[in-house]
Amino acid sequence: MKKNSTKITAFILIATFICGCNAVKRVPDGKNLLVKNTILVNGKATNDEIASNQMYQKPNGTLLGYRLRLNLYNLANLNPDSTYQAKFKNHPGLYERQAKILSAKQVDRLGQSFLYKGIHEFLRNTGEPPVVIDTAKTKKSLLRLKFYYFNNGYFNVATDYSIDSVARKKAKINYLITTGPAYTLDTIKTNIKTPALDSLYRTNNEPSFLKSGKQYKTADFEDEKNRLTTYFRNHGAYFFQPTYVTFDIDTIGKKNKADVTLIVNNNNIQERDSSRTEPFKLYKISDVNIYTDYSAANAKTKITDSTTYNNFNLYSHKKLKYKPRAITDAVFINKGGVFSDTRTTLSSRYLNNLKIFNYPSIQYEVDKRDSTAQSLIANVYLTPRKKYSFGASLDVTHSNIQDFGIGASISETIRNVFNRAETLEISARLNVGSSKDMANPNDNFFNVSEYGLDLKLNFPRILLPFGTEKIIPKRMIPSTSIAAGFSKQRNIGLDKENFTGGIAYNWSPKRNNTAKLELLNAQFVRNLNPSNYFRVYTSSYNELNNIAGTYNTVPSNVDNDGNLTIPDGANNFTKEVLADQTVLRPGDAEYKDVQSIEERRIRLTENDFILATSYTFTKTTKKDLADNTFYQFKTKIESAGTLLSAISSIAKLPENSRGNYEIFNLEYSEYIKTEFDYIKHWDFGKEKVLAVRSFFGIAIPFGNSDYIPFSRSYYSGGSNDNRAWQPYSLGPGSTNAANDFNEANMKIALSAEFRFKVFGDVKGAIFADAGNIWNVLDNVIDEKAKFNNVNDLAEIALGSGFGLRYDLSFFVIRLDLGFKTYNPAHEKGDRWFKEYNFGHSVLNFGINYPF
Structure with missing residues (x-):
C-alpha cells in the first residue's frame, strides 16, 4: 500500500507540473504560437522531409508529444537580477537586516547564486523560446518551397498559405502547393567545344544522370556536372573544373517537356588584364x-x-x-x-x-x-613523424568482473625500423582492481590484477615468399602485421597466463571494404590455480554441495558443518558419483547434474592451445561519423586445429588414451567457427535515427575437441548486447543462467534502437534487444541448454527499455535501463512481463553507441 501511495503521489505531482505549464505564457497578445506546419500538395498532405526542411519556422520540439524545452523556458525568470532587487524595494529595511546577519557583499552575492539566478539561466539555456508565427518568415518559407518544387520539374507551380487558429494564442500554418504537371527530359544533345574532351565523352561507358523521359530534377544536373568533371580530370584534364559544364534547357513549343543541350566550354585562361580561351589539354x-x-x-x-x-x-x-x-x-x-x-x-x-x-x-x-x-x-x-613516440595512459575501469579498477599502460612506437616504412609497437599494461564476487581469503581490497606485454610489427606490404601483386594489387593498400603478447591475470580466481602470437594480412578491395586474413593465430592459456575452481564458480559448488548433502557417504569429503571441502572433498565426491560408488546411477537426474558440473569444471580449468586461421570481410556504406543512413556487413570464418591434425595424421603421431592428438603434452583445440554481423541505420531527419543490428555466430568442435574453449565461446547480456541482462547472465537456452559465467557455442542476437533528440547535446533512445546462446554439437548434456530444432527459437529472450546519451563530440556517454520483457528461463505461459519492473531492471553504462 505504501508503494502504491508513493506512485500515486508522484503521478499527481508530475501531472500537476505538466498541466501547470502554460505553453503560451510568453506569447505576446495578438500573436500565435506555431504548433504545426502542414504542406498540402494538390490538396493532399505530404510528409516529404526535404520539403519540411525548407521552413524558416518550425514548431517547438516535443518529447513524446510534450513540449518539454518550451515549458522549461517558460519556467525561467528572464530577469532574475531585477526580481532580486525588486524584493528589497517592496520590503524596505530587508536589505539592511540581511546585511547585519551576513554582510552587504554577501547579500549582493546571494543574488548571483544558483538559487536566485543560476537555476533560471539553466532553464533559459536548456529550454527553447516559443516559436511565434512571423508572416515574413512564412512568406520566405513559401518562396523556398516554390523553388524546391520548381527544381523538381514543376515549372508552373503556384503557392499560397493560410493560418488557422487551433486554440487561444495557438495556430498552425498550411502551405498550399499546386504543382501542375511535371516536366520531363526530351532530347539530350551535347556541345563539347574541346575535341579531346568530346572524344572522351563519347568513349565513356558510365551511365549519365540525364536520360530522355526522366523527370526534370536540378540535382541530376549537378550530379552530371560532377560526374563529367571527375571523368575528365581522371583522364588528363588537369585544369578542368565543374564551372566549365553548363546546360541549355529549352521548353519553347514543348508541352511539359524540355530539350537539354549539355555544353562544355573551352579553358578560360587569365593573363594579367585580359583573358582568352583555348581547348583543354590532356596532360x-x-x-x-x-x-x-x-x-x-x-x-x-x-x-x-x-x-x-x-x-x-x-x-x-x-x-x-x-x-x-x-x-x-x-x-x-x-x-x-x-x-x-x-x-x-x-x-x-x-x-x-x-x-x-x-x-x-x-x-x-x-x-x-x-x-x-x-x-x-x-x-x-613528405614530412616524417618522429622516429620514436612514447605514450602513457591511466584509466579507472568497471566491468562485469571488476567493481573498481585502476589501469595504466605505456607504449613506444618505433617508425621505419628496417628503413622500409615498418613500425614496431611495444606496449605494457598493468591493472589492479577490486571484486566482491571473487574468491578472496585474505580480504584484500585489490584482489584482482593483470599485467601484460605486447609487441606488434607492421609492414606496409604482403610478406610472402611469392608475389601477390596480381591477387592483391597495391591499390588495395595491403599490410602485414606480426604480433606477440603475454599476460598474467588474477581476475577470475583461477589465475591465468595467456600467450598469443600470429601473423595477419590486411587490405581494402574497395574504398569501403576491408579484408583480413589471419594466416596463423596462436593462443596458449594456462590456468595457474585450477584447484580454486569451486571457490570461484560458487553456483556449481552450491549445486554439487546440495547433492552431496543427500548422497555423500564418505565423511572425509565434508567439513564439520557437513559441506564439501575445496578442492579435495568436491573432487572426490564427483569421482565417486561418476564411478558408480554412490547410490546414484546414470539415469538419475542428480547423476546428470554432477556429470554436467564436472564437464564444465574440466572445460574451464584445462589448459588450452589454439592454432587458428581466419578470414574476415567487412563492407560499409558509412561515409563519416555524421552519416546516419548506412549499412555495415561483417562476416568471419575461423578454423582451428585443422593444420595440426593434418600434420599429426600424415606423420602418424600417436594418439593419447582419449584418442586425441597432443602438442606439448596438451590436447589442442579443433573447431570451425563462423559469424555474420549486419547493422543498418535509417535517418528520419530532425535527429531521429532508427538503428538495427543482427548477429549470428556458431562454433562447432570436431576431431580433437568436443567443446569450444572458453576464450572463443559466446556469452549474452551486457551494455552492447541484451541490456536487460548482466554480462554472462543470460542462457544458455532456458537454463536460467545456472552458472556464474554462462557461455555456449552458438549465439543469435537482434537489436533495434530508435534515437531522438531530447534537448541540446542530450539524446534519448527506446530499444528492444532479443537473443540467446545455446550449446550445439558439443559435450553439454543439459537439454535446456541445447539447441535441437527450430522450436528452441522460442527461447530467444527479449529485453526492452530506454536510455539517455550525452554527446561530447569525440565520444558519447550512454546510460541504458533494460527490462526483462520475455524471459525463457521461466515456465511456458509465464515468460512475458514476469520481471518487468524496476527491481529486476539492469542499468548499463557505456561509451558510444552499442551499434
Whole structure:
C-alpha cells in the first residue's frame, strides 16, 4: 500500500507540473504560437522531409508529444537580477537586516547564486523560446518551397498559405502547393567545344544522370556536372573544373517537356588584364619527385642526397633514410602516365597509411621543358613523424568482473625500423582492481590484477615468399602485421597466463571494404590455480554441495558443518558419483547434474592451445561519423586445429588414451567457427535515427575437441548486447543462467534502437534487444541448454527499455535501463512481463553507441 501511495503521489505531482505549464505564457497578445506546419500538395498532405526542411519556422520540439524545452523556458525568470532587487524595494529595511546577519557583499552575492539566478539561466539555456508565427518568415518559407518544387520539374507551380487558429494564442500554418504537371527530359544533345574532351565523352561507358523521359530534377544536373568533371580530370584534364559544364534547357513549343543541350566550354585562361580561351589539354606526367624529409624550415635548403628508382626521383635534405621501394610502392602517380585525380587521392591515402609521415602534400606544375605544354611534374612532399613516440595512459575501469579498477599502460612506437616504412609497437599494461564476487581469503581490497606485454610489427606490404601483386594489387593498400603478447591475470580466481602470437594480412578491395586474413593465430592459456575452481564458480559448488548433502557417504569429503571441502572433498565426491560408488546411477537426474558440473569444471580449468586461421570481410556504406543512413556487413570464418591434425595424421603421431592428438603434452583445440554481423541505420531527419543490428555466430568442435574453449565461446547480456541482462547472465537456452559465467557455442542476437533528440547535446533512445546462446554439437548434456530444432527459437529472450546519451563530440556517454520483457528461463505461459519492473531492471553504462 505504501508503494502504491508513493506512485500515486508522484503521478499527481508530475501531472500537476505538466498541466501547470502554460505553453503560451510568453506569447505576446495578438500573436500565435506555431504548433504545426502542414504542406498540402494538390490538396493532399505530404510528409516529404526535404520539403519540411525548407521552413524558416518550425514548431517547438516535443518529447513524446510534450513540449518539454518550451515549458522549461517558460519556467525561467528572464530577469532574475531585477526580481532580486525588486524584493528589497517592496520590503524596505530587508536589505539592511540581511546585511547585519551576513554582510552587504554577501547579500549582493546571494543574488548571483544558483538559487536566485543560476537555476533560471539553466532553464533559459536548456529550454527553447516559443516559436511565434512571423508572416515574413512564412512568406520566405513559401518562396523556398516554390523553388524546391520548381527544381523538381514543376515549372508552373503556384503557392499560397493560410493560418488557422487551433486554440487561444495557438495556430498552425498550411502551405498550399499546386504543382501542375511535371516536366520531363526530351532530347539530350551535347556541345563539347574541346575535341579531346568530346572524344572522351563519347568513349565513356558510365551511365549519365540525364536520360530522355526522366523527370526534370536540378540535382541530376549537378550530379552530371560532377560526374563529367571527375571523368575528365581522371583522364588528363588537369585544369578542368565543374564551372566549365553548363546546360541549355529549352521548353519553347514543348508541352511539359524540355530539350537539354549539355555544353562544355573551352579553358578560360587569365593573363594579367585580359583573358582568352583555348581547348583543354590532356596532360601526362613527365616526372615524379618525392621529397622524403620536407618541412617548412628546410624548404629552401639544399638537397644533399637523391636517387632514382623505377622512374621516381627521391630527394632528401639529409641522408636518405628509406629504401626507395618502400616509398615508391605507395605512390600511384607514374611517369608517362595520364594525370588522374583518383591516383593522386590513392597515393595520399597509401602514404598516410604508412604511419611514418604526416598527411602528405601532392602538388603539380606544368613542365616548362615540354614545348607542347602538355606535361606535368608531380611533387610529393613528405614530412616524417618522429622516429620514436612514447605514450602513457591511466584509466579507472568497471566491468562485469571488476567493481573498481585502476589501469595504466605505456607504449613506444618505433617508425621505419628496417628503413622500409615498418613500425614496431611495444606496449605494457598493468591493472589492479577490486571484486566482491571473487574468491578472496585474505580480504584484500585489490584482489584482482593483470599485467601484460605486447609487441606488434607492421609492414606496409604482403610478406610472402611469392608475389601477390596480381591477387592483391597495391591499390588495395595491403599490410602485414606480426604480433606477440603475454599476460598474467588474477581476475577470475583461477589465475591465468595467456600467450598469443600470429601473423595477419590486411587490405581494402574497395574504398569501403576491408579484408583480413589471419594466416596463423596462436593462443596458449594456462590456468595457474585450477584447484580454486569451486571457490570461484560458487553456483556449481552450491549445486554439487546440495547433492552431496543427500548422497555423500564418505565423511572425509565434508567439513564439520557437513559441506564439501575445496578442492579435495568436491573432487572426490564427483569421482565417486561418476564411478558408480554412490547410490546414484546414470539415469538419475542428480547423476546428470554432477556429470554436467564436472564437464564444465574440466572445460574451464584445462589448459588450452589454439592454432587458428581466419578470414574476415567487412563492407560499409558509412561515409563519416555524421552519416546516419548506412549499412555495415561483417562476416568471419575461423578454423582451428585443422593444420595440426593434418600434420599429426600424415606423420602418424600417436594418439593419447582419449584418442586425441597432443602438442606439448596438451590436447589442442579443433573447431570451425563462423559469424555474420549486419547493422543498418535509417535517418528520419530532425535527429531521429532508427538503428538495427543482427548477429549470428556458431562454433562447432570436431576431431580433437568436443567443446569450444572458453576464450572463443559466446556469452549474452551486457551494455552492447541484451541490456536487460548482466554480462554472462543470460542462457544458455532456458537454463536460467545456472552458472556464474554462462557461455555456449552458438549465439543469435537482434537489436533495434530508435534515437531522438531530447534537448541540446542530450539524446534519448527506446530499444528492444532479443537473443540467446545455446550449446550445439558439443559435450553439454543439459537439454535446456541445447539447441535441437527450430522450436528452441522460442527461447530467444527479449529485453526492452530506454536510455539517455550525452554527446561530447569525440565520444558519447550512454546510460541504458533494460527490462526483462520475455524471459525463457521461466515456465511456458509465464515468460512475458514476469520481471518487468524496476527491481529486476539492469542499468548499463557505456561509451558510444552499442551499434
